[in-house]
Amino acid sequence: MNKLIYLDYAATTPVLPEVIEQVVQCLAFDGHFGNPASQSHHYGWDADKRVRQARQQIADLIQADPSEIIWTSGATESNNLALKGIAAQYQQQKKHIITSQIEHKAILDTCAALAQQGFEVTYLQPQAETGLVTAEQVAAAIQPNTVLISLMFVNNEIGTLTDVAAIGALAKQHQILFHVDAAQAAGKTQIDVDACHIDLLSLSGHKVYGPKGIGALYVRSEVQPQLETQIHGGGHEFGLRSGTLATHQIVGMGAAFQIAQQKLTTEQTRLAVLRQQLWQGLQQLDDVILNGHPEQHVANYLSVSFVGEHANSLTEKIKQLAAVSSSSACNSKNAAPSHVLLALGRSPEAASYSIRFSFGAYTTPEDIQFLLAQLKVHLTQPKANFFVFN
Structure with missing residues (x-):
């Protein structure tokens, strides 16, 4: 055949050979296989060092601080954590969320679940044929109780770029949190979370020649106290996402993002x-x-x-x-x-x-x-x- x-x-993308090499180094006994949370011996210290290096590599690609990178299992979990984590702070107030009709199902299905909990969701219709979602549309949809805007940076089916800088400025002006699904944007267009006033940003490893099963959520430092944890059990990731870190996957994602930035x-x-x-x-x-x-x-x-x-x-x-x-x-x-x-x-x-x-x-x-x-x-x-x- x-x-x-x-x-x-x-x-999905194949994992690059040089990334595979980094992943393998974190699997065997003669490598960095330790639990990064084990801080009483060098096995844990070595693994933690590799995780911190990868956190910096992710942060460098989006112009963030490494303390603002939260490891997840992928962009779907990142999207869920971003939307549900913020919504949980306002679940008694029936707040308003703005998104679009052409988001990934991880956003649309999450918004549908939040609507069942009493949130009002506005789904912006993109421009015919082009798929553009404009700042003008967002401005027209803002209500006094709007708490979150969630839009993708690059559409995963048609590749259209959203003007996140203009929408981010609008969100900041109205003191509304801004989440961006950047799973298809990383390594394809420049990302600057500060310049675009992005508060939360979802990333995926396997869209950028890294391993599957690993992703990250950027959470602006001042926004972290507003994000309610969705997975409990150990207080990992600054208390925002518990679970033993998959060192090999994290290192692979970091290496892939560094290469993507260079190329x-x-x-x-x-x-x-x-x-x-x-x-x-x-x-x-x-x-x-x-x-x-x-x-x-x-x-x-x-x-x-x-x-x-x-x-x-x-x-x-x-x-x-x-x-x-x-x-x-x-x-x-x-x-x-x-x-x-x-x-x-x-x-x-x-x-x-x-x-x-x-x-x-x-x-x-x-x-x-x-x-x-x-x-x-x-x-x-x-x-x-x-x-x-x-």
């Missing part, structure tokens, strides 16, 4: 060329429309909807050639069209014939050329399954 071209980096500019430049190459080639095959903003986006994602007579045929052939997604990985088992694309104004039919390409470290120009060449050959076959789009 021939391997598919991997174009699903938004779902951010050059990698975005390289991937932008590949993205444009694929987009131009797809437009020559059939009628196709772009999902997302044509300019305000990172280079890693290209979401398209096929709307010509070959829509079904092309989407099926692409899936035979490349590992791609039709939506986010958390929704891939759901046959329903992407909630993100529907919120952009795409019809259910257009959303059904949509592909999310996501590029990464091992994507080459040859991959793009091969994919486009195979699609051109496919369209010349008389038995191609054509579909008339209405």
Whole structure:
């Protein structure tokens, strides 16, 4: 069986060899395997040193202090801790939360749970086709009892960038806490939590060539007293998230983030060329429309909807050639069209014939050329399954 071209980096990334090396050093008896919380011997001290180094590496990427980095099991837990932890402080007051219709399910499902507890949630509708959520929309939604704004930095399906700096300034002006899901932004765009007035920010290891099962939540130091712990048992992570630290995963995430910071500019430049190459080639095959903003986006994602007579045929052939997604990985088992694309104004039919390409470290120009060449050959076959789009 021939391997598919991997174009699903938004779902997960392979761990880099140099990161794997760092992880392995924290597993065996002759490495840093100790419990970082064991402070009575050098095994614990050595492990704690590696954890502190990784905390600094995460903080460096987002321009934060290492004491503001809280380890979690991933961005989903970070999102839950951020929203539920803040909401718990106001659960008797039925406060108001602002988010958008195109957030990750970890945000939408958490907001739905909070709504069941009496919170009012406003779901902003993004700009049609582009997916932009603007500061003007946020300003119009603010109420006297608004306590939290939660928006993603980079959309995980279409790659559109949110103007978090403008929204952060607005939140600060109104003394509203601002949470940002940056799982898809780390290593792809510059992040400065102070400049953007971000109070809480969620991060994931496996989206940045680190291990799965590890993430972090940035919590501004003055906000930490307002965050109610969700996992108790030992008082780890400044009392905000208990549980023995997974040293090997933490070290892997730290190493991956350090590499991502070093390569951010050059990698975005390289991937932008590949993205444009694929987009131009797809437009020559059939009628196709772009999902997302044509300019305000990172280079890693290209979401398209096929709307010509070959829509079904092309989407099926692409899936035979490349590992791609039709939506986010958390929704891939759901046959329903992407909630993100529907919120952009795409019809259910257009959303059904949509592909999310996501590029990464091992994507080459040859991959793009091969994919486009195979699609051109496919369209010349008389038995191609054509579909008339209405």
